[in-house]
């Protein structure tokens with residue numbers, strides 16, 4: 645009843661507006677493409693997903709010795725390609741810097757950014773994006789040379805700190821320093837290898853970014869023990885995939901693909917047992933997830949086997965995490981499932 649009244653009010657409001665502007669009432673109806681996704685249509689027509697990733701961060705997105713992109717973020721791109729075509733190789737990777745990533749998405753150079761990007765209010769609104777979820781709960785930290793003997797970020801008063809522009813990192817650093825009355829000299833460098841190089845060569849006393857980025861960079865150094873990640877975490881950095889505003893159907897698919905990875909882990913469905921689970925598992929939610937009942941796939945614009953293909957192709961969230969992030973020393977922490985005391989949680993598949 646309440647919903648019906650609301651709908652009536654809107655219709656009447658729409659009519660009033662049409663009358664004022666002397667537009668035909670039809671002009672107030674949603675255009676045929678409303679709620680649709682030009683991006684999804686373009687991806688299908690092209691037959692390849694164009695995924696914006698970072699320029700090379702161990703564990704998250706980096707080409708291997710054969711030139712094939714690997715990592716946690718890369719597996720999200722591959723998972724989408726499995727959902728769409730049951731083929732994880734139908735992805736073109738476009739490296740983006742912190743600075744140019746948003747232009748790449750706005751301009752249509754990439755279909756999606758899967759690139760350690762923090763969900764913030766302004767990015768979600770005025771920049772014109774939709775975040776599809778949080779695939780990694782993170783926070784900002786500092787890395788220093790172990791030989792400096794620094795134990796806490798508060799000891800960085802007077803330090804020179806390396807940071808990349810166009811990041812929440814740069815903004816948080818300023819907020820944190822002001823709040824804690826810490827004076828510092830920023831060294832702001834756009835390219836990742838250059839900013840890291842400046843820190844390693846001693847031009848900066850500390851390097852600051854998301855703790856996951858610090859772990860990735862530390863693991864890539866010739867002697868990781870020479871670098872210490874300080875215990876202080878100065879911000880919330882919920883990282884996740886984002887698409888352009890107005891691409892609701894595409895956003896839905898990305899969002900539920902992420903939830904599918906989480907839900908599969910929660911239900912104990914893995915790359916090794918998914919085929920068997922699809923045949924034998926009699927739990928109703930598993931049957932819906934794996935397309936044995938309820939027709940949920942077509943509601944996302946894909947076929948009912950989509951999640952079987954995704955899980956067979958890349959594994960569940962836990963498998964993706966273990967494969968890519970455990971080797972660089974990142975633990976589940978807040979990214980454990982909610983059933984294990986963490987924050988990762990999927991709404992119901994029904």
Ligand SMILES: N[C@@H](CCC(=O)N[C@@H](CS)C(=O)NCC(=O)O)C(=O)O
Pocket residue numbers: 698699700701740741742743760761762808810811812813834835836853854857858881883
């Ligand atoms: N999460 C932060 C920082 C993201 C970020 O770009 N971090 C840097 C340092 S880890 C990075 O990924 N650089 C990779 C590159 O520029 O290719 C944000 O969204 O602003």
